[in-house]
Amino acid sequence: MKTAKKFFCLEGIDGCGKSTQLKRLAEFLIGKGFDVLTIREPGGSEISENIRKLLLDIRYKGVMDSRTELLLYNAARAQVIAEKIAPALEQGKIVLADRFAWSTLAYQGYGRQIDPQMVLELSKITCGNYNPDLTIVLDVSLEESRRRQAGDNRVADRLESEAVSFFERVRNGYLKIANEFSDCVSLVDANGDPDTIQDQIRQLILQKLV
Ligand SMILES: Nc1ncnc2c1ncn2[C@@H]1O[C@H](COP(=O)(O)OP(=O)(O)OP(=O)(O)O)[C@@H](O)[C@H]1O
Ligand SMILES: [Mg+2]
Numbered sequence: 790m791k792t793a794k795k796f797f798c799l800e801g802i803d804g805c806g807k808s809t810q811l812k813r814l815a816e817f818l819i820g821k822g823f824d825v826l827t828i829r830e831p832g833g834s835e836i837s838e839n840i841r842k843l844l845l846d847i848r849y850k851g852v853m854d855s856r857t858e859l860l861l862y863n864a865a866r867a868q869v870i871a872e873k874i875a876p877a878l879e880q881g882k883i884v885l886a887d888r889f890a891w892s893t894l895a896y897q898g899y900g901r902q903i904d905p906q907m908v909l910e911l912s913k914i915t916c917g918n919y920n921p922d923l924t925i926v927l928d929v930s931l932e933e934s935r936r937r938q939a940g941d942n943r944v945a946d947r948l949e950s951e952a953v954s955f956f957e958r959v960r961n962g963y964l965k966i967a968n969e970f971s972d973c974v975s976l977v978d979a980n981g982d983p984d985t986i987q988d989q990i991r992q993l994i995l996q997k998l999v
Contacts, residue, residue: 791822792881796874796919797994798889801927802960803949804938806979806986810927811887813987814994818883826877830888831865834872840865845946853947859897859908863915866890870919878919890916891924891966891974896948899962900955920973923997925990926963927979931956 799807799814808829815827831841840861843849866889877884890912898908929937931953938949967976977989 790824790881793823793883793998794878794881795923795997796878796884796886796921797997798886798891798921798924799927799990800888800891800895800924800974801963801979802929802931802934802956804934804936804941805927805929806937806983807887807927809983810979810987810990811885813983814990815885817987817991818885818994824880824882825885826873826882827885828869828873828887830869830886830892831862833869833874836872837865837869840868845948847944847947847950850947850950855897855901855903858901859893859903859911862893862897863911866893867915870916874919886921889921889924891926891963894966895959895962899965900951900959902958922973923993924974925993926967926974926976927986928960928963928967928976929979931960933980 797814799811801807811827815825818825830837831844832838844853844858844861844865874884874886893912894905894908897903898905934956938945964976967974975993977986977993979986
C-alpha cells in the first residue's frame with residue numbers, strides 16, 4: 790500500500806457534483822494503490838452525524854441562529870478531525886473530504902454575512918494544523934446547480950431551501966476564496982460533462998502526489 794499523508798477536499802454550491810466526483814476520485818486513487826479515507830461534512834463520525842441532523846433539519850428554518858449554525862459546523866468538524874482525519878493521516882492515508890472549512894466561510898461567512906475574518910479565526914481554533922493540502926472548488930452556475938438538484942428528486946434540507954440570493958453570495962464567496970487563497974484552492978469549471986471534470990481534478994491531485 791502506498792502512503793501519502795495528503796488531505797484533499799472538494800467544495801462548491803449544492804448540486805455542483807462534489808459527491809459524484811469524490812467517489813470517482815477515491816476509486817482512481819485506490820486503483821493507484823493508496824489507502825483512502827473519504828468523509829462528508831458535516832458528519833463523518835457519530836457525534837458529527839448527530840450534529841449534521843440538527844443543522845439540516847428543516848424544522849429549524851428561521852429558528853436556528855446564524856451563530857449557532859456557525860458553531861455547530863465547527864463543532865462537527867473538530868470531532869471528525871479528532872476521531873477520523875488526524876488518525877488517518879497518521880496512518881499515511883489520503884483523506885478526501887466532501888466539503889470542509891471553506892464551506893463555512895462560503896455559507897456562514899459570505900452566505901449568512903458573518904464577518905469572514907471571524908469565521909477564519911474560528912476555523913483556526915477548530916482545525917489547527919489539519920487543513921487540506923488542496924481544495925478544488927467545483928464552480929457551476931446557479932441554473933445548472935438547480936437543474937441537477939431538481940433531477941435528484943428529494944426534499945431540500947434547511948440549507949438547500951435558502952433563497953437564490955443566498956446561493957449567489959455563496960457562489961461568489963467561493964470565487965473570492967479561490968482567488969484569495971490560490972496557493973491551496975483551485976477552481977474547476979464544473980458545468981460540463983463529468984469525465985472532463987474528473988480529468989481536471991485528477992491532474993490537480995496528481996501534481997500534489999509527486
Ligand atoms: N457534470 C455533471 N453533469 C450533469 N449532471 C451531473 C454532473 N455531476 C453530477 N451530476 C448530477 O447532479 C446531481 C448532483 O450531483 P452531486 O450529488 O454529485 O452534487 P453535490 O455537489 O454532491 O450536491 P450536494 O451539495 O447536494 O451534496 C446528481 O444527480 C448527479 O448525478
Ligand atoms: Mg453531495
